Amino acid sequence: MTVLLALLLFLTAATGAGIVFSRDPRRQVLAIAGNGLALTLLFTALQAPDVAFSELAVGTAALPLLFLVALASVRTDRKSDL
């Protein structure tokens, strides 16, 4: 295992822990995107570019967007109820 791979594995673990330890949902969404980016770098370093493409598009763009929209939707619903 090279130094690069070790660093990237550590980065993945660190960003994953970041998701768990951030309590605010909006921060969690950004933490998920950060974790997706770390995974993308890891997959690229492990010579799996096709998985990296999917992870980059789904993990850092699609998934956070859907979560953000869901959060926004929930929040406005609460406001209109009051």
Added chain:
Amino acid sequence: MTRTARLLLFAVAVLVLAPAGVVVAMNMPAFGSHELPYGDAVNSTIPAARHISNMVSAVNFDVRGLDTLGEEFMLVCAVTGTVVLLRGERGEKLTSHPAQMRGRLNAPRSDALVLTGRLMGPMVLLFGLYVVLHATVTPGGGFQGGVVISSGLLLLYLCEDYQTWRWFMRAGWLDACEGGGALIFVLAGAAPLCFGAHFLQNIMPLGKFRDMLSGGLMQIVNAAVACAVLGGFALVFLEFLEETREPRGDP
């Protein structure tokens, strides 16, 4: 459940699971060890048998094409369910006044964001198209290219306003793209049956090795998957973003 009870439960779980975890970790193959007979078999036979150089595409679209068909329909079902749940209430109306809800700031886009988005958006779309077209020669393929293109569409949403984005994201086209992709996949599988071959058997001319159009039937299946994935993801984005819209007062 009190905090003490939870900690107790945690301790019991660790006592039971930790030894098992250690045993598994000790018996794992070494990092980077190569014990993949299936991969070796594919690597040694497919280039000659199918004239293509991207083994992942070969496995997905040919060797286990039927599995991919199942995955394709899982995606279609998931997207259909989402669309049915979300679109039911608002119908098919086109006009939109997003982010006009009470209490939500409608911040104007900065020039930097607009410039970056307008430069990067079309390039991401083009790159996605490249990934789709070169499925049989370089890493990537229909699924990867489809998600790259749909994330490029998101970039266009970021740099334009919602109304412009909504204007060119026509649900009818995306529906057709998604369902049509799945249909073409099934037809591509069924067509060989008419010539006395097996389902999804690659009976088309295979083309030249390392040529963009090599792979025979895989080209059609790949294009179908790209269509379905692009349409599916774009539809989910559209239906979700429609949820940020003012529901009443729409003409």
